Every structure is written in C-alpha cells, then in structure tokens.
Amino acid sequence: MQILENGSVTSPRGFTAAAVAAEIKYTGRTDLAIVYSKVPAQAAAVYTLNRFKAAPLRETEENISNGVAQAIVVNSGIANAGMGAEGMRLAREMSDCAAEALDIAKDDVIVASTGVIGMPLPMDRVKAGVQKAAKALYPDGGHDAAKAIMTTDTVCKEMAVQLRIDGKLVTIGAMAKGSGMIHPNMATMLGFITTDVNIDNKALQAAFKANIDDSFNMVSVDGDTSTTDMVAILANGQAGNTLLTEGSPDFPAFKQALREICIEMAQKIAGDGEGATKLVECTVTGAATKEDARLAAKAIIASSLVKTAIYGNDANWGRIACAAGYSGAQFDPDKVNIFIGDVQVAQNGMGLEFDEAKATETLKQKKVNILVKFNIGTEEATAWGCDLTYDYVSINADYRS
Amino acid sequence: MQILENGSVTSPRGFTAAAVAAEIKYTGRTDLAIVYSKVPAQAAAVYTLNRFKAAPLRETEENISNGVAQAIVVNSGIANAGMGAEGMRLAREMSDCAAEALDIAKDDVIVASTGVIGMPLPMDRVKAGVQKAAKALYPDGGHDAAKAIMTTDTVCKEMAVQLRIDGKLVTIGAMAKGSGMIHPNMATMLGFITTDVNIDNKALQAAFKANIDDSFNMVSVDGDTSTTDMVAILANGQAGNTLLTEGSPDFPAFKQALREICIEMAQKIAGDGEGATKLVECTVTGAATKEDARLAAKAIIASSLVKTAIYGNDANWGRIACAAGYSGAQFDPDKVNIFIGDVQVAQNGMGLEFDEAKATETLKQKKVNILVKFNIGTEEATAWGCDLTYDYVSINADYRS
Numbered sequence: 001m002q003i004l005e006n007g008s009v010t011s012p013r014g015f016t017a018a019a020v021a022a023e024i025k026y027t028g029r030t031d032l033a034i035v036y037s038k039v040p041a042q043a044a045a046v047y048t049l050n051r052f053k054a055a056p057l058r059e060t061e062e063n064i065s066n067g068v069a070q071a072i073v074v075n076s077g078i079a080n081a082g083m084g085a086e087g088m089r090l091a092r093e094m095s096d097c098a099a100e101a102l103d104i105a106k107d108d109v110i111v112a113s114t115g116v117i118g119m120p121l122p123m124d125r126v127k128a129g130v131q132k133a134a135k136a137l138y139p140d141g142g143h144d145a146a147k148a149i150m151t152t153d154t155v156c157k158e159m160a161v162q163l164r165i166d167g168k169l170v171t172i173g174a175m176a177k178g179s180g181m182i183h184p185n186m187a188t189m190l191g192f193i194t195t196d197v198n199i200d201n202k203a204l205q206a207a208f209k210a211n212i213d214d215s216f217n218m219v220s221v222d223g224d225t226s227t228t229d230m231v232a233i234l235a236n237g238q239a240g241n242t243l244l245t246e247g248s249p250d251f252p253a254f255k256q257a258l259r260e261i262c263i264e265m266a267q268k269i270a271g272d273g274e275g276a277t278k279l280v281e282c283t284v285t286g287a288a289t290k291e292d293a294r295l296a297a298k299a300i301i302a303s304s305l306v307k308t309a310i311y312g313n314d315a316n317w318g319r320i321a322c323a324a325g326y327s328g329a330q331f332d333p334d335k336v337n338i339f340i341g342d343v344q345v346a347q348n349g350m351g352l353e354f355d356e357a358k359a360t361e362t363l364k365q366k367k368v369n370i371l372v373k374f375n376i377g378t379e380e381a382t383a384w385g386c387d388l389t390y391d392y393v394s395i396n397a398d399y400r401s
Numbered sequence: 402m403q404i405l406e407n408g409s410v411t412s413p414r415g416f417t418a419a420a421v422a423a424e425i426k427y428t429g430r431t432d433l434a435i436v437y438s439k440v441p442a443q444a445a446a447v448y449t450l451n452r453f454k455a456a457p458l459r460e461t462e463e464n465i466s467n468g469v470a471q472a473i474v475v476n477s478g479i480a481n482a483g484m485g486a487e488g489m490r491l492a493r494e495m496s497d498c499a500a501e502a503l504d505i506a507k508d509d510v511i512v513a514s515t516g517v518i519g520m521p522l523p524m525d526r527v528k529a530g531v532q533k534a535a536k537a538l539y540p541d542g543g544h545d546a547a548k549a550i551m552t553t554d555t556v557c558k559e560m561a562v563q564l565r566i567d568g569k570l571v572t573i574g575a576m577a578k579g580s581g582m583i584h585p586n587m588a589t590m591l592g593f594i595t596t597d598v599n600i601d602n603k604a605l606q607a608a609f610k611a612n613i614d615d616s617f618n619m620v621s622v623d624g625d626t627s628t629t630d631m632v633a634i635l636a637n638g639q640a641g642n643t644l645l646t647e648g649s650p651d652f653p654a655f656k657q658a659l660r661e662i663c664i665e666m667a668q669k670i671a672g673d674g675e676g677a678t679k680l681v682e683c684t685v686t687g688a689a690t691k692e693d694a695r696l697a698a699k700a701i702i703a704s705s706l707v708k709t710a711i712y713g714n715d716a717n718w719g720r721i722a723c724a725a726g727y728s729g730a731q732f733d734p735d736k737v738n739i740f741i742g743d744v745q746v747a748q749n750g751m752g753l754e755f756d757e758a759k760a761t762e763t764l765k766q767k768k769v770n771i772l773v774k775f776n777i778g779t780e781e782a783t784a785w786g787c788d789l790t791y792d793y794v795s796i797n798a799d800y801r802s
Contacts, residue, residue: 084735117752349453388705
C-alpha cells in the first residue's frame with residue numbers, strides 16, 4: 001500500500017468535487033461541498049450513538065438504507081441539529097436539491113451539516129450553494145471540499161492510499177473534520193471515504209464497520225460524542241477489479257488498507273484537539289477480551305488527570321493505572337505494566353524507579369505513546385486523544401459563538 | 402431533624418477522637434486521627450469500584466466482615482496504595498497497632514490512608530502517632546480529626562444532625578475529605594459517619610447503602626474514581642432507643658436523616674473541587690428508570706464541556722443535552738426540557754428564546770442548579786460537581802508532588 005502525495009477524496013477514479021461560499025453562517029470562506037461519483041456507488045455509514053441524532057444523519061440513514069448513494073453534500077457553519085421536525089424538513093430539502101442539481105436519484109444523497117446547533121439552515125443560500133457547486137465539480141476538487149467542511153479544525157484533514165487488487169490499481173481517499181475536543185457548537189466528527197474498488201455491499205459493510213470501531217470510535221476525548229458524528233463510505237467500482245466479496249483472496253488487503261487510512265484520519269482528528277499541543281496514543285495489550293482493551297485504552301485517553309499530566313510533562317503512572325481501574329475493564333491489578341514511550345514506569349501494578357529525565361523528554365514530543373500491558377490474555381486496542389491545556393478551558397468557557 | 406452548630410464525628414454519644422502530627426509526610430500539621438467508640442458498634446462500609454483497590458480498604462473490608470468495629474484510624478500524606486503485598490502488610494500493622502493501643506479486638510478497626518501513592522508508610526512514625534492519639538482521645542476531638550484527614554481540601558468537611566427516635570435523642574455525625582476533582586495523588590474521597598442510634602446491622606446496611614448511592618456516589622467529576630475511596634459508618638447504640646430494625650416505625654426517619662447528612666457532605670466534597678469556583682447540582686426528573694436518571698445526571702455533571710460553560714457563565718443548553726445524549730440513559734429527545742436555575746432554555750429537545758441576562762446571573766452564583774426533565778416516567782436523580790477552570794489545569798499539570 002502506498003500513501004499518495006496530495007491525496008484527497010477525489011483521488012479515486014470517477015469522483016469529482018467542488019466547494020462554494022454559500023454564506024450559510026461563515027463569510028469569507030467556503031462552507032458547502034459536494035462530492036460526486038459518476039456512477040451510483042455502494043454506500044455504508046456509521047452514526048453517532050448520541051440519542052440526540054441530528055436531522056442530517058436521520059435523512060442520510062433513510063436515503064442509504066438500500067446500500068446505494070452517488071453524492072455527498074455537506075455544509076459547515078450550521079449543524080441543523082436541535083431543530084426537531086423542522087430540521088428533518090430542511091435536511092430533506094437540502095438532499096432533494098442536491099439530487100435535482102446533480103440529476104441523480106433522490107435517495108442517493110448522503111447529507112451532512114456541522115456547526116452551531118439550534119439555528120435553522122438558510123435554505124435559499126443552501127440551495128443556491130448546492131446548485132453552484134453542482135456545476136463546478138472537477139476531478140481535483142477534493143482538497144476544496146476538505147477545506148469547506150472545517151469548523152474549529154486548525155488543519156485540513158485528508159489523504160489517499162493506493163494498492164493493487166486483482167492486478168488493478170485501487171485508490172481509497174478520505175477527508176474528515178472534527179477536533180480531538182468537541183467545540184462549543186459540537187463541531188462534530190465527520191468522515192467521508194471514497195474508493196474506486198469494485199465490491200459488494202456486504203463486504204464493504206464488513207470492512208468498514210470493523211475499521212471504524214478500531215479508528216474513529218477509538219478517538220476518545222472528554223467522553224463527549226456529539227449529536228452529529230458520522231462517517232460514510234462510497235465505493236463506485238471504477239477501478240474495474242473483479243468484484244470483491246468477503247471470500248475474495250484480496251479482501252484482506254483491501255480491509256487492511258482501509259484500516260490504515262481510517263487510523264491515520266483518526267489520529268489527525270485526535271491530535272487537532274482544542275488547545276491540544278500533543279497527540280496521545282494509548283495501547284492496551286494482553287487483555288482477556290477486546291472490549292476490556294478498548295474500555296481501558298479509551299478511559300486512559302479520556303481521563304482529565306492523564307491529559308493534564310501529559311500537558312505538564314509529568315510521567316504520572318498512577319493516573320494511568322487509576323483510569324484503567326475505573327474503566328470497567330477486567331484485569332489483575334498485580335500484573336499490570338505501564339510504559340511511557342520506552343520508559344517502564346510501573347511493574348506488577350506498582351511504581352518503579354525510572355529515568356525521569358528520559359520520561360520527561362518523551363512527554364515533550366508532539367506524539368506521546370502510552371503502553372499498558374495487562375498480561376492476562378492476548379487482546380489489544382489503541383485509542384487516541386490529546387492533552388488538556390489552558391487553551392481548552394479558554395476556548396470552551398467563552399460565550400456561545 | 403436539626404443540624405447542630407459545630408457538629409462533628411464526636412457529637413454522638415460515646416464517641417471520642419484525637420489527632421496528632423505523626424509527620425508521616427506532612428510537617429507542621431496533624432496527619433493522623435483516631436475516632437473511638439466506648440463500646441463495639443455496628444459497622445458498614447462501601448468501597449471504591451476501581452480495580453486498584455488500595456490496601457487499607459482491603460484490610461478494612463476484612464476486619465468488618467463481621468459487621469462490628471470500634472475504632473477508625475486514618476492518616477493523610479501517604480495513601481498506602483500501589484504498594485502491592487507490602488501495602489497489605491503495612492495496613493495490617495497500622496490496624497493491629499491501633500487495636501492494641503486502644504485495647505480492642507484486632508478486627509474491630511476501620512483503617513484508612515490518603516495521600517501520595519506508591520510510597521510506603523513510615524511505620525515507626527505511624528505507630529508512634531497511633532499510640533499518642535490513643536492516649537489523647539476526648540469527647541470534642543471530632544473537629545481535630547476532620548482537619549487531620551485533609552489533603553488538598555481547602556475546607557474542613559464535617560457536620561452533625563439530631564432527631565428523636567423512639568422518644569430518644571439520636572445524633573449522627575460525619576466527617577469527609579476529598580475534592581470535587583481528584584488530586585494528582587488521588588486525594589481520595591473518604592467519609593466517616595458516627596451515630597449513637599441503636600440499630601441492627603441489617604437495617605444499618607439498608608439505610609447506609611441506599612443513601613450512599615444517592616449522595617457520595619452521585620458526586621461525579623471528571624469520571625475518575627480513585628483507588629482509595631471509602632465511606633464507613635459506626636452505630637454504637639448509646640442513644641438507648643429501642644433497637645431499630647427495617648420494620649420499626651422510626652426507621653424511615655432515621656434513614657431520611659442519614660440521607661440528608663450524606664447529601665450535605667457530598668455537596669461539600671463536590672463544591673471543593675480543584676480550581677472550582679461553583680458547586681453544580683444537576684437533577685434529572687421524569688425518567689423511565691432510576692438508572693437512566695442517574696446516568697444522565699452524572700454525565701452532565703462530569704462533562705468537561707458543561708463544566709467549562711458554567712465556568713464561563715454560558716447558558717449552553719446544547720452541551721447539557723449532548724451529555725444526556727451520550728450518557729446511556731434512555732429517553733425521547735423530543736420531550737426533553739432543560740432549565741438553568743429558573744430559566745427554561747430548551748423545550749421538547751429544542752432551544753428556546755430565553756432571558757440571557759437572567760441566565761447569566763444564575764450562572765454567576767456559587768451554586769448552579771441544572772434541571773433536565775425527561776417527561777417519560779417518574780424516576781429522578783441528582784448529581785453534584787463543580788466547574789472546570791484554569792486553576793484545575795494549573796493544579797493538575799504540575800509535576801507530581
């Protein structure tokens with residue numbers, strides 16, 4: 001597998017995109033994007049588990065219940081969340097407008113919004129923007145789209161990878177937005193993956209959902225999951241490979257490539273947390289079950305005490321152990337070993353003498369790795385997050401913007 | 402029920418206490434306390450659910466498995482946690498030393514420690530302190546004890562209430578330590594309740610555990626629960642009332658008084674959070690189950706986004722709704738009403754126009770009340786916490802002390 005330079009959601013064959021400044025809420029920047037496949041594509045999506053599931057997610061879920069979509073329309077600035085039945089109406093109107101402008105089936109649209117909640121979408125501007133974007137689609141439009149969906153992101157998040165499936169070149173592209181911390185307006189985690197692989201829907205769902213569980217769903221910050229989180233994938237078959245099914249010899253290679261791109265994107269999100277200065281990665285190994293490993297890794301990553309310790313360059317193993325201890329994971333406290341980078345800081349559940357200077361140096365890096373070994377099984381999991389800083393408080397104590 | 406002025410753990414009949422400066426870790430202040438009952442008492446305790454259960458808790462659990470105790474010995478400065486088998490040995494030595502110095506049964510001692518983890522207790526100093534305290538017990542020693550157990554607390558937490566049971570005056574006293582946020586060294590939440598009521602162990606357990614669930618266990622901060630949290634109760638019968646059982650006509654009155662004292666103490670803990678400027682109380686009503694109400698109330702209280710909004714005097718209903726949404730509680734998003742103080746900020750899951758100035762004024766108070774109505778049932782729960790401020794980051798990003 002190869003990572004492409006300047007990869008984006010339009011790197012795979014048969015995808016075009018465009019972004020416009022619809023002036024939905026922001027001025028002086030683009031805020032609406034369309035990603036389009038020349039042919040209908042196999043589609044799958046995962047949605048927030050928050051009970052307040054925003055309108056665009058419900059609309060999308062309905063649209064792609066048949067497993068097919070041909071376009072993504074996303075706006076930033078206003079999330080179309082907290083709007084009740086009115087919100088559903090607006091999401092449908094936005095979706096229908098895109099279908100009409102692109103001359104595709106009404107239910108072949110994935111619709112998403114991100115931004116302030118509780119405000120209505122100004123549909124006249126949205127529709128004007130959709131119509132304009134629909135006429136501006138071009139094969140290198142991926143980067144424009146990735147920029148248009150940003151809210152509190154400080155960096156644009158996109159990439160693409162390539163691999164050979166059945167002798168054919170297959171490309172997977174991705175764009176995402178969302179910070180490691182959720183913005184006051186619930187900036188939302190949105191991810192869109194495009195690929196030209198020829199695959200059946202069942203295999204796509206299988207590859208996609210497992211990978212989401214190990215990537216986007218392992219970005220754990222302050223425990224918050226917004227009303228609008230969604231990750232969707234479109235596979236349009238334009239690479240021309242023999243149809244991939246779960247039994248195909250090349251299916252594992254595709255699944256692995258998808259996994260790597262999802263993990264890369266998850267790291268980009270985790271590291272762009274509000275006020276964050278560091279990406280934090282925590283791996284738990286030797287657990288009895290996968291769920292135990294996940295619970296512990298996420299609890300450690302989400303712990304305010306661990307996050308502040310990392311901000312303060314403090315090799316505080318006790319806080320890491322404590323977080324594992326309340327995570328709900330089953331383990332034997334007397335067998336736990338903890339490492340910060342290469343420095344072992346705890347053995348058999350107790351502190352060790354260690355090289356403080358080396359540990360502090362490790363903690364000052366832009367990426368900090370924590371390893372917790374449970375030593376009672378073979379399951380493992382990795383979670384990503386960021387440090388907790390003064391800037392987080394500053395950003396989030398400000399008045400609603 | 403009446404709240405006593407200057408109440409403490411020695412307010413009930415037959416209890417004495419003393420505190421000494423054993424110089425276990427702190428200098429220039431007291432750090433070890435004994436609370437003693439002239440006769441063996443009915444005992445009950447609840448312990449942390451953290452898998453790293455510190456040695457003193459395990460020792461106490463063993464000692465009072467027969468439902469009887471006669472003394473509490475507590476030290477601050479060193480938690481005797483993260484010490485493995487060595488820690489168990491030290492906890493036992495501390496417990497045995499107290500039993501000997503007080504001339505009581507070996508297993509009639511409740512032992513607790515709070516402070517730095519991963520350091521051994523200096524047993525020579527502990528034993529010298531225990532022996533000195535055992536000789537200094539006096540009927541007004543409760544306040545001294547409450548001070549000796551403080552670690553990062555900014556205020557001493559104690560109180561006592563009185564009521565009539567079976568025509569007799571019954572007193573319940575309490576002391577606690579622990580801040581709304583858990584200190585770098587896992588300051589621990591410790592609570593000790595003394596009463597002279599005459600009660601059987603089964604009734605005591607029943608009254609105690611239910612009340613702990615609605616008070617100390619509803620203090621939710623950053624989700625962290627330390628390795629050393631414990632709340633214990635001693636009931637020595639010295640009030641001379643007819644033995645209370647679960648069927649006694651006065652049992653509900655006793656249970657209610659215990660409830661109120663536990664809730665008061667929980668609020669004191671929640672409001673003394675690191676860096677906290679406000680106590681936050683969140684009540685969820687109209688839930689289908691008690692568990693749903695608890696989950697939602699705790700998630701709201703523990704949410705970094707809600708906590709920073711409160712710090713910033715921001716009436717941000719969206720963050721409150723979002724926290725309820727990921728809490729795991731079952732509810733209908735379209736029926737949720739949210740109030741900040743008396744100001745309604747959301748109805749049927751959507752924002753309302755509201756008096757911003759009034760809401761901001763409410764948020765500037767030392768105690769902020771959030772009310773969330775689920776409107777689908779009759780169960781309710783209340784949780785307590787505090788705001789998230791720059792000082793929290795400052796305190797917790799400092800190097801391990």
